[in-house]
Amino acid sequence: MTFLGLTDEQLSACVGPVVPAPTRQAGPFTPGSGETGPSTTRARFARGVMTALGEPGDTDAGAIVGAIGPVRALRAIVEGWEAPRVLDLIRENDPAMADGMQGRLAKALERWRPRASQSAAVRIFESAGHLRAVLVTPEDACWPHAVDDLGDGAPHALWVRGDVGLLGSLGRSVALVGARAATGYGEHVAMEAASGLADRGFLTVSGGAYGIDGAVHRATLASDAATVAFLAGGVDRLYPAGHTELLRRVAERGLLIAELPCGSSPTKWRFLMRNRLIAAASTATVVVEAGRRSGSLNTAGHAATIGRPLGAVPGPVTSPASSGCHRLIREYGAECVTSAEEIAELAGFAGEAPSADGAETTSGRDASDGPEAIRVIDALSARKPRSVGELSIVTGMSTRDVIATLGALDLDGRARHRDGLWLKSP
Template identity: 45%
Template sequence: MRAADVGDPVMGRLLDHCGAHDTVTAIQTGTLPESLATDGSKEALLQRRLRRWRARLDIANPAEDLAAGEQAGARLIIPGDPEWPTQLDQLGHGRPLGLWLSGIADLRFSCLKSVAVVGARAATSYGVHVASEFGVGLSETGWTVVSGGAYGIDGAAHRGALAAESPTVVVLACGADVSYPSGHHDLFAQARDQGVIVSECPPGVPPTRGRFLVRNRLIAALSRGTVVVEAALRSGALNTAKHALALDRHLAAVPGPVTSAMSAGCHHLLRERKAVCVTSPEEMIDLVGDLGDDLAPARRGPILPRDSLSESTSRVLDAIPARGSIGPAAVAVAAGVDLSTTLSALGSLAAAGFINRTPAGWRLHKQALPPP
């Protein structure tokens, strides 16, 4: 982990082929295993990587890393450990070599039902509100929120989950003992108390732009699906969305004002039909949940008193004038129904308070008048 860059697929391929012990030996001696050197691989590329890895390995101190991690309250897990999320294996040779975890929650268990909530750092008040609602709504129904701990959408989603007194998973692009951004120091502390901080960087490693982009694949891989709340056309959140699509995970986007540049990335995903439009936590759970068990309730408009009227009664009501009065025969002609049906409907409408009887006939009740 000290020798290779995070997410280095060349190191991943070498590890899968040789195992950890022989990989370290190959780095230290600068000699590729005979089986790998003759299987048609790009030997020159591997040789260059071996020289780079050896320079880093010479100054690495694994025992010191483990001690620093223990002192910071972090633990190291590797593939095959009980807490290792097996869905990370879908990353292939780009799978993390190991993960440093800091917090009380079990990572594997927390990610069994999880949703990644991502978006812009420079979020609008609309985006922050929506992300918070998603954080609360997902957590209250037993779903874990996964995000990157950044300002804006990430932080709002984490806070929403923590407010619901549920665990949240924070995936960092630096060491698990490094608070970046520093303004989220208290948020990370609370996340450790209720959830877990995740990093594939050893303790003390600072963030870089490259690590942020590589980190995004973990956010997408740990969760069943990703929802982009707000994102500009150039946004790290769209990088996470790209990883979700590559992993064949569900991808959703929240629409925003068409005039907002911070929603342009979401609208692009929707227009290109790469993402599903969601507007609530329930709709996101419907997308990623179990078929038949996690369906979102159907949305309907308000039910009005007129909705329960039969077709003929509704036609009679439409024939009653808002001003002036009209007799039953004229109502029957205007409504296109027979007189007996009209008389029955008039009695029902009067009893329900839709119309009033006057000396000159029938007219609409004042409360039933259509809006101007």
């Protein structure tokens, strides 16, 4: 039996090398036997190919994959299915979506088909395999579910270089972004914030560019901590060229992430769409320094749209390089932040400070605490009450486990509730 002209053995040879280690450790890797099932080879292959067919943020592609699955979506594109046939399949699962796409589906299929070929699809996986990059899909345990908040515009999959296990730490991360043409003041603040957050156990997230982005990555690495760079092209395109060595170090110590496959070039549009991933994957976004036209304001806009906490660092009122930050504070409700401690509070982790040796210490923790207690304590704030639902989202724990842990912390006097909300005890 073949899929797009490839046998199951050929598909396994393509996909096997790019399966993330946590998935491989779960059991032997075997070819999928059908068109359904989250772990099948065909589904992973289809998602990988879909990353090459449309541009980032293509909501039509996301809607189709969500409605009929990646395997049938890819078949529809490659095998030349007519729009009415695809609409009928979508209508079985979501009639409203089918009605909404009726006028544009045919054009969308025409838009994707020129990029679809068997040789190109195989080349995608071969290139990633040679680079030791992996393909992380929504069905993987390590998938960063925060990006699902982008809805139909969420990535089909992510190509990753580095320690894939760090994806689970994005629940405790801060995006620090800003202008490429940064001033000495902006780079200084960025480095201080990055190192302070690293000492508090946060992942720092940025875009690998000159200026603020580079300062963030360098300072985090200098603190012997992990940092994440989202790229606008493939994970083999280390751009800008002047940051090639820096980005290689990021891949060794942290993560390089892209939604486009290897060989994809960064473009202006792709930079803008890359910014939505930076905002969605991070717990909070802080604009360190930005002029009125800085691209980092685009990242701030994405963060605000999907409800992520947004902060901005003030600068001299005479500096055009900070006018974008001042505008975010004045007109868009961004929180004014001036230190790593204030940024940690913005992200929902107040009351933490680095120890003398740089290790994280947290008010309210006990050396004998289990992982559930540590996660709930970290998520609690001494000043901002949180609901059980909010704590469940931040900790990644089930509601039942959060309630049980809060009960134990309440008995110990380390958590208190007020009007159905919870606070960390002083």
